[in-house]
Amino acid sequence: xxxxxxxxxxxxxxxxxWGALAGFVGGLKDRPDLARSARHAVFAxxxxxLVAVVSLEWALFQHDFNVEYVAAYxxxxxxxxxxxxxxxxxxxxxxxxxxxxxxxxxxLALVLTPRHHRxxxxxxxxxxxxxxxxxxxxxxxxxxxxxxxxPYTPLDGNGLNPQLQNPGMVFHPPMLYLGYISITIPxxxxxxxxxxxxxxxxxxxxxxxxxxxxxxxxxIGICLGMWWAYVELGWGGYWAWDPVENxxxxxxxxxxxxxxxxxxxxxxxxxxxxxxxxxxxxxLLSIFGTFITRSGVISxxxxxxxxxxxxxxxxxxxxxxxxxxxxxxxxxxxLSAEAQLESMVSREASFLFNNLLFIGIAFSVLWGxxxxxxxxxxxxxxxxxxxxxxxxxxxxxxxxxxxxxxIGPLIAWRRASVPNLQRQFAVPGTVGVFTALILLVAGxxxxxxxxxxxxxxxxxxxVVQEFARGARARHRQYGEGYAxxxxxxxxxxxxxxGGYIVHTGIVILFVAFAGIAFKTETEASLRPGESAxxxxxxxxxxxxxxxxxxxxxxxxxxxxAATLEVSRDGKRLGVLTTEKRQHxxxxxxxxxxxxxxxxxxxxxxxxxxxVLGGVVNGTEQAVFRFTINPLVWWxxxxxxxVALGGLIVxxxxxxxxxxxSQAGYAVRLVGTEAKT
Amino acid sequence: xxxxxxxxxxVDRREFLALGAGSFLSVVASWRQATPQxxxxxxxxxxxxxxxxxxxxxxxxxxxxxxxxxxAIQAIEKQLHCTCGCNLDVYTCRTTDFTCxxxxxxxxxxxxxxxxxxxxxxxxxxxxxEHGVAILMAPPKRGFNLxxxxxxxxxxxxxxxxxxxxxxRWARTAAPERVPARPLAPAGTSEELERLRGxxxxxxx
Numbered sequence: 001x002x003x004x005x006x007x008x009x010x011x012x013x014x015x016x017x018w019g020a021l022a023g024f025v026g027g028l029k030d031r032p033d034l035a036r037s038a039r040h041a042v043f044a045x046x047x048x049x050l051v052a053v054v055s056l057e058w059a060l061f062q063h064d065f066n067v068e069y070v071a072a073y074x075x076x077x078x079x080x081x082x083x084x085x086x087x088x089x090x091x092x093x094x095x096x097x098x099x100x101x102x103x104x105x106x107x108l109a110l111v112l113t114p115r116h117h118r119x120x121x122x123x124x125x126x127x128x129x130x131x132x133x134x135x136x137x138x139x140x141x142x143x144x145x146x147x148x149x150x151p152y153t154p155l156d157g158n159g160l161n162p163q164l165q166n167p168g169m170v171f172h173p174p175m176l177y178l179g180y181i182s183i184t185i186p187x188x189x190x191x192x193x194x195x196x197x198x199x200x201x202x203x204x205x206x207x208x209x210x211x212x213x214x215x216x217x218x219x220i221g222i223c224l225g226m227w228w229a230y231v232e233l234g235w236g237g238y239w240a241w242d243p244v245e246n247x248x249x250x251x252x253x254x255x256x257x258x259x260x261x262x263x264x265x266x267x268x269x270x271x272x273x274x275x276x277x278x279x280x281x282x283x284l285l286s287i288f289g290t291f292i293t294r295s296g297v298i299s300x301x302x303x304x305x306x307x308x309x310x311x312x313x314x315x316x317x318x319x320x321x322x323x324x325x326x327x328x329x330x331x332x333x334x335l336s337a338e339a340q341l342e343s344m345v346s347r348e349a350s351f352l353f354n355n356l357l358f359i360g361i362a363f364s365v366l367w368g369x370x371x372x373x374x375x376x377x378x379x380x381x382x383x384x385x386x387x388x389x390x391x392x393x394x395x396x397x398x399x400x401x402x403x404x405x406x407i408g409p410l411i412a413w414r415r416a417s418v419p420n421l422q423r424q425f426a427v428p429g430t431v432g433v434f435t436a437l438i439l440l441v442a443g444x445x446x447x448x449x450x451x452x453x454x455x456x457x458x459x460x461x462x463v464v465q466e467f468a469r470g471a472r473a474r475h476r477q478y479g480e481g482y483a484x485x486x487x488x489x490x491x492x493x494x495x496x497x498g499g500y501i502v503h504t505g506i507v508i509l510f511v512a513f514a515g516i517a518f519k520t521e522t523e524a525s526l527r528p529g530e531s532a533x534x535x536x537x538x539x540x541x542x543x544x545x546x547x548x549x550x551x552x553x554x555x556x557x558x559x560x561a562a563t564l565e566v567s568r569d570g571k572r573l574g575v576l577t578t579e580k581r582q583h584x585x586x587x588x589x590x591x592x593x594x595x596x597x598x599x600x601x602x603x604x605x606x607x608x609x610x611v612l613g614g615v616v617n618g619t620e621q622a623v624f625r626f627t628i629n630p631l632v633w634w635x636x637x638x639x640x641x642v643a644l645g646g647l648i649v650x651x652x653x654x655x656x657x658x659x660x661s662q663a664g665y666a667v668r669l670v671g672t673e674a675k676t
Numbered sequence: 677x678x679x680x681x682x683x684x685x686x687v688d689r690r691e692f693l694a695l696g697a698g699s700f701l702s703v704v705a706s707w708r709q710a711t712p713q714x715x716x717x718x719x720x721x722x723x724x725x726x727x728x729x730x731x732x733x734x735x736x737x738x739x740x741x742x743x744x745x746x747x748a749i750q751a752i753e754k755q756l757h758c759t760c761g762c763n764l765d766v767y768t769c770r771t772t773d774f775t776c777x778x779x780x781x782x783x784x785x786x787x788x789x790x791x792x793x794x795x796x797x798x799x800x801x802x803x804x805x806e807h808g809v810a811i812l813m814a815p816p817k818r819g820f821n822l823x824x825x826x827x828x829x830x831x832x833x834x835x836x837x838x839x840x841x842x843x844x845r846w847a848r849t850a851a852p853e854r855v856p857a858r859p860l861a862p863a864g865t866s867e868e869l870e871r872l873r874g875x876x877x878x879x880x881x
Contacts, residue, residue: 235764235772242763341846349843356835364828371815371824379820384757386765386813393828523771525739551728560733582732593775594734613771614737618730623737625771 002147005055012048016133023126035122046103066153069146075159076586077556092146099135117206123192156585162595168228179218180286185210187283216646223639234596236627241390247289254282257358269338343415350408357401406459432458449514456507501645508638515631558582578612607632743787
């Protein structure tokens, strides 16, 4: 099967190169035969890559340890679930996964894009083929071929890193990859629009679902990554501003900026240059993230092993960045706005400031991530840029962005009058101020936490007001009950009200982040029967009694489990178990260092987070770390609400009026109005 | 639910769905009741016996002492970067997977310096002398490092000012093109205004 996989990779490369040539030439020379050939090339490349994936999975499930990748990432006793996910657990497999998913997305884009965008499709096929061919050539020429064989056959493989043996890691990397990869489709349409000089709002309509899909995958991937880090890594947090985490945040920030600014182009025909630059920039950032993860140029706990693969990506990044922006610069004269901003106090202006903050945060994250390299170049000394730096720079920017999340929807398009502003801001402003005052009176003194929760109250006030007004209008006009009116309101304008649901999720995330300011932690070494206490920021005291340690063998690991009885203010709550796991191969040989399995007791207010550090002198006396993390569940709920809002926005259908206005009619109307 | 003359039960779709949902909920509820944490079967309290295989529990540890939980020591350690390659600070690393041997040694060094009467800043300075500035979790605010802290904020402020000026110019140039305001027609009734608002809400993106 590995021979078949290798053949499939070579075939995919050749077909990909042909697809790129045929696509670009067919599009530029208006040759339908070449355009058709490019389309078929993408389908053929997709089929060949799927064959390669099946071949690798076959080798993984057959435990063909003569294949270097199979020996490096699996073992005979690895659960089936993780044997499947080993496909993308290592550098080489993940490259294959990436190229395959890109070809699948490319094929879907070619099939699903409506006929009236046909002129763009040859170029789209060209870009998809080019990018996929690059990934395949990295595998074949960058010593990253997943089908490479060893000169001998080990009895068993190394097994999968224990920290990757977690359900979060089965779903988190593919989601993130899907997010990164799907940005290529909007990028391909942007390049197609530039090449074909069809720079009206049409190409934006063609990519709307793809940009949302990409943003949704990135959002889910980032949230799943935070959850995995929290439950698996054991350091008691979910975001450490690690370079690889930052790399995933960068395209998310620029895509979010795009999802806001694109509304101005659709509605007013403005910001065409800006939107194109955002799409190109988002795609380049996704390739930059790949470079960071795979080059080892910046140290990260999440990165793959250091290899020369990263430099292929650096070269690709430079070439594609230069080519894209050169083309962009060449087409700038064709990208003039169809309307002008009429007032500083308008929805358009607030969206521009919102974009400024998104891009500003993206820049500060990028700057902080690269600053160690910059410092080494300038000062000759490498510095560490950790969470204190990122928090100091980004928390104020994040709070300003949260404020704009509430302000934007309250300001009218084109021009807002003073009475309109008073009417719009009265309720949300009052809610925000009262929220902050109540917390202040209750004794909260952390400035940033107060600001985050107060501004959160303001944004929630805005969202509730928008829903209430819309539902009331429907109730009065159509006589619908309020619940029905609310449902129909969302159903008829999914983009607007789904967006408000996303805003609500973002507020919940910010409030949850503020909870970390009240984190409490302590260490204790306990013999069986001994207890330790830890005081919660809510005022109550947890008592944890060590019940003892048991050791047993499980599927592919030897477990040392410590059990603690938990009580709160004298009331028994239950037990918590935390483990040390020594993973072994099928022959019982240890494969990795012992890893920690955290014990977590969650409720809506806080998490009690217990880590077994180890044992003293080989006895049951154990060293524990106890942490109280307030509001952590709200991070997961916030993430789910963001995803739900994103799904509502993406859901097909909606009212014809909303569709018309989203399809560029508003732009034409404004254009007509300006001429008359 | 009705019984037909041929003794079969006729269940309409709504009843069927309600029955299905009820059954599902009861199964979930009984599962939740049947799977509470079962503490009584777990090991009880007793003397601190030896483990069957201590090697499985990772690196042997020392009992926790007062210095390990000292808030001042922790505050210092949270500013120091563990050099094991984990990207974490010393406190977080030594209390995370407990396999690292670098962070416990750095912790002992911090405790040793504190016992010699050094202040927090003096301890940090000592680490910088020994390891260079890369030992700090964030670069010190001096020299080129100031660029690290202030370039993003300065650029955002500058871009904000430029954006404001550009927007004002756009707004000024757009203003004369606007159709001169006509005298306002008599305001509609509140019902009409609400209908208008409803329509605008419905059509707005």
